[in-house]
Amino acid sequence: MWDFNLNLVNVPFDIGYTLDSGQAFRWLYQGGSWYGVVGRGVLKVRQEGFTLFCSSSSEELDARFIHSYFRLNDDFEAILSSIPKDETMNDAFQRFRGLRLIRQEVWECLLSFVISTNTNIPRIKGMVSNLCEKFGERVSFDGLEYRLFPTAERLAGASVQELAACGLGYRAKFVRDISWTVDSGSVNLDELRLQDYPKAREILLERVLEKKTFLGIGRKVADCVLLFSCDKDEAFPIDVWIARALARYYPRLFNEEVVARLNSKLSGRSSLSAKTYDEISETARAYFGRYAGYAQQYLFYYARKGTG
């Protein structure tokens, strides 16, 4: 076990808001500390004011890793000052100051958000947990057993039935298909980090001979992967909560027809067409700026936590 502390003076960071904001699904808050399985080990983090008290199961999970994972070197003030301080953003920044985007591993993020479609956050956590429990490698930390996130190789060897038994439902075949694709080596996920946003997005949404490279990844999931694991801070994922928030707080950015579409998404089973998604996404990017993804994450948490 490795113990170390990080000093966060002049580094706005709130681990609670950050880990509770629906970006990552494997962190658990218990007895005043956050426990997470990241990379090939376990991390325990407790924040007290400007200090982060950390324990980890392996020496790879050191202070440098923490800085990278929680993006503590990002210029937070520069990011905030680039985002328009309208009434909504002002309120959100004030209430949830310290909420940050985190930098996850691409494979885990990608598979987690494929699993995230058409369900709720508690259940996403459950499904991911089941998947890790069944297919992840064991690690022990502080007297307890944990499981690593399963590799593509391991999942590629699983049957759809075994995957479905984790509660994945219809998502099981997507998980297997993507695991096959990644395990085959025909795509390199780390390449996504090297490309710019449009190109990386194109790769995720690519079709070869009418068949998708990544079955189960549409615009919203692609944006989540690019934002939460590939440093594409202009990505602006639009889910039901964001649609709801845009219709409620930002109708002025859109014409009547688009507002109607946003409203129809938040009631009933309808989803945004590809074209409408792109249109709204572009508008949001133009308004919120090159760190639109940060604004999106505040808006998401703001919408979920209520405005009162």
Added chain:
DNA sequence: AACCAGGTGAGGA
């Protein structure tokens, strides 16, 4: 008991 959930793919107009 319906309804909802960090949507997407398939199929047809």
Added chain:
DNA sequence: TCCTCACATGGT
């Protein structure tokens, strides 16, 4: 390109 619908399941 667009719209409509099925999809599995558990939380509320």
